[in-house]
Amino acid sequence: MDVLAINALLNRVVFGLEAKFVFLVVGLVLTVALGFIQFRRLGVIVSETLGAIRERAQGFGGQITPFQAAMVAIAATVGIGHFVGMIAAILAGGPGAVFWMWLGYLLGMATKFAEATLAVHFRRSYTDGTVSGGPMFYLSRGLAARFGRGGALLGGAFALFAAIAAFGIGNLSQAGAVGNSLQSAFNVPPAITGLGVAVVVGLIIGGGIRRIAAFAQFIVPVKLLLLALAIIPLLVVHAAQIPAALGQIFASALNLQALAGGALGSYIAMINAGLGRGIFANEAGLGSAPIAHAQAQVDHPVRQGFWGVAEMLVSLAVTTLVALTFLASGLWQREGVGTAPQAAVTLFQAHPSGVGDIILALTLAALAFGTMVSWAFYGEEGASYLFGEGIRWPYRMAFVVIAFVAPIGGFGAFIDVSDTLNGFMAIPNLLALLLLAPLVAQLVREFFQGEPWRPPKD
């Protein structure tokens, strides 16, 4: 068995249906442990995040504001998976996949909340005012009492997976998507796109987290605006079919008669496809977003946890709108609609602007580009955890070089391996989330009793 075959096997394990159920179980355990916080405290969550949007420039001192940290995370999370990935899920699982996606999101909110909370609680602060945090820190510091050096080893493993995965799924895939989009819409040669992407990414990540946050604060609204321009006119075009589309989602997901009638295979395919989006599109449990949330200068970790839930709400809104548009268009039932990217192109041919292909290309390029910049930071944090501060600039240079060559293509094998490593990130992360659930519950209790945050001591 060669390396690629082993990778394919491992990939099926970490992204398979069983793995998805593990994510769901962790989300359920956290939901219960935290007293159904994403539902019971929804009012507080909205008021602390969307309701506090005018405080976006106001931090508590330090590097970046809680809002900016959330923007960095959303820039990474809301990507091509929300668009083409959602269409692929419906093509694979039918309308019922959306229901399972929603379930994944609802439980994943507790997961993302716990991740962001723990990331702030266990982060390291340095004398120059900078901080570093994320699963590698809550693994090593949070599990030290229980596992000794075992926690540090798990943290190291997570950091290694993140540092390598960033080059593949965070760079090659994204820069490749930017190249494809610009080539198909504007006939831009991939080499030119590569040069442009490399220069811009280099300029942004060269400025560290402050510049990345400033960029995220710009690119996230651009992404959302482009998505709105892309989706809402299509929703209007297919408005009459939206109620039927919603009906199809529930009818398909709750069609237990079909299940009894021997359609178990297709039902499992529906769950698999839906959960895939409900878990991996928002990255809850993978451990990537908490690296960004850890950067927020905030008075209490729970307050940043709320931004984790807000990130999920934004992601949920985008995937749901895409799903409704695609279902209402009826394309998912049409014979020969082709692959997900082909279906997306067909969908946009009905765009009332008449330039649907250009809007689609720009949207995909913006989605991919934002994801890329945030992942550069995630990878850099992982590398610096392993090799110290000195690795930051070499890592950035390597990231820029790969961004330059990515649009040319031909890196499929590396992307596949990095995809598997991205899945591996979840293993230590989910373990930490389960073991530290009582601590998160305690932090929540203290926060709602008005008590101050007491950072852990080494």
Next chain:
Amino acid sequence: MLRGNLADFPLVGLLQMLFSTGRGGALVIEPPPLLGSIYVHAGQIVHAQAGELTGARALTLLLGVRRASFRFEAESPPPMATIESGGFQTQARLAEEAQAWQSLRHLPEDWTQVLRVNPKARQGDLPQSEPHLLQSLEGRSIVEVLTREAAGVLEAAQALDGLFAAGWVSAKPRLLLEPTLLVVLALYGSEEGVAYLDEPLYLQWSRQIKQGFHIRIGGHSGAGDLTFIPRPRPNFQSRLGLYEKDLRKYRLVRGTQVEVWPELD
């Protein structure tokens, strides 16, 4: 140049001396509690100014000042005439008003002090005219109340004196600390009346004040100035943490920028 302090040379006596010598010029009263001037010409008062007030109201206010530096600037011409001849210059009228001021035994001499309304004050127990006054006193200085009260300077002073005598109000020295702009942040819990400040700011104020203090919040469009018990909290830079109940009670919105300053307990 004639100069001194009103504590040693009461204003009525000074004016009588100026009238008797027939000297013209400006008697300037220096702050605190306020900048005032009385212009005398040919044995008559022609103009008076005290802070924002002019004319007879200004002169009445200045007659109540018991302790302030003064100087006489001879031959200084009046900028305008705000007091008609035959009006206030009547010595009997001056003496009458000075007498009225002297009878106010409970009004503090230091008019820069800040008024605090007794939280247990019940409007039902007060004379009909005073509940309105009582509501407007909290956090204002005595001189501010005397200057701005529409009822008249002496009437306001008499009302205040009555409130002091009855224990409805008290006065505390104003701290010379600049207000700090802070952004309101919601805290969750069951407490009320407590406000959290960033630890370094709290310690700075504690060191400067060296005794118990509370904080006052102003500069928002809600229910006027508010006072809270301050407590320090780490990682709270540029924020003012208030409990949900207080936010609701005073219709304060998180994210609002407010002026916060300390006051002595």
